[in-house]
Amino acid sequence: MRFRLTLRPQTSRQKLTLNYNYPFSSRVYAHIHESDADYSAFLHQHGYQLQNSAKTFKHFTFSKFDIPHKARPIEKGEDFILLSDQPIYITVSFFIDKAAEDFIVGFFKNQRISIYNKKYQADFVIESVESLAIPLADATTKRYRATSPMVIAEKRADGNDDYLPPTDPKFARYFAINLLDKYESVYGKGIQMDNTSLEKLINFKLVDTDKMRSKLIAIKQGRDDETRIRGYENFVFELNAPPQIVEVGFYGGFGKFTSSAGMGFCDIL
Structure with missing residues (x-):
């Protein structure tokens, strides 16, 4: 299932690291842990393990950030995005059962999330979570x-x-x-x-x-x-x-x- 998140910056002119992929993923797992410690432990310690193999998969991914309004364009040599106070968007995608939809919406909606590394930190409130219906089974x-x-x-x-x-x-x-x-x-x-x-x-x-x-x-x-x-x-x-x-x-x-x-x-x- 896929969910489009609307993130409202808590202040304007925050610096979001250009390399936000791993910090964002870490914060998602932190929120999962806060909402369901057993599920979080399963993902971190085991995931979905391939039989007779050490390979494991968590079956989760996400889009790039959609940032319609930056405070200003990224300048040459910068490793951050200077944000305005306008919302930004991201789509998270899980291979999960339909029954888990309410759980996903619940642990994201109205949550605060910080995306940071050693140099920059950007703080957001997740204003809305929209479930996306995407047909896959109508054609091979x-x-x-x-x-x-x-x-x-x-x-x-x-x-x-x-x-x-x-x-x-x-x-x-x-x-x-x-x-x-x-x-x-x-x-x-x-x-x-x-x-x-x-x-x-x-x-x-x-x-x-x-x-x-x-x-x-x-x-x-x-x-x-x-x-x-x-x-x-x-x-x-x-x-x-x-x-x-x-x-x-x-x-x-x-x-x-x-x-x-x-x-x-x-x-x-």
Whole structure:
């Protein structure tokens, strides 16, 4: 399910860090913990674990901030957004049951949220929470735009990731592997096939790269284990796959680092 949040800055001319992805995700989990400690512990300690694997998924992502009115444009070299006193917006997306809708609305609405790192802090009140109805089951094949960076990676022999652009011939394969892992973390491991068959079951087709750009995101900023990840956004792709598999990726995010950095958030075209 998806929810559009309206955030009202508590004062004008606050500085919101440009690298707000990880701080925002951290504050969301803090609010979940305040509302439901058992659910929070499940997400942090276990998540949805893939059978016979150490991989876990939290099935959560979010859009970039929609900031219609800045106090002024971002100037060269600045690493913050100077906010006005006007509302800003963000859409959060969870792969959860319809029955959890009231719970999500309840722990967000009228809450105060602070988004900060070591240099900047911006404080907001969540004025409204709007549940978004998005049809997915009416067609197997749909087109999507990656409106936040999507991170697809190939693991190297040294254990590090090679971040792949959507134009890479291996991108579709690793996209499909990641999405199937997410599906099986929810419904159980039951689909055995080679990579060729998997790419037919979960068929990714790149459609438009005219506005595509890469973006480097830091997560766990300022810590010894700070990580920089690279994703690609503003490309259009076609996905043909069983609706139940697509739903897991659409609501929980496609690719890696969805819950920790809001990666893989896509809109249906």
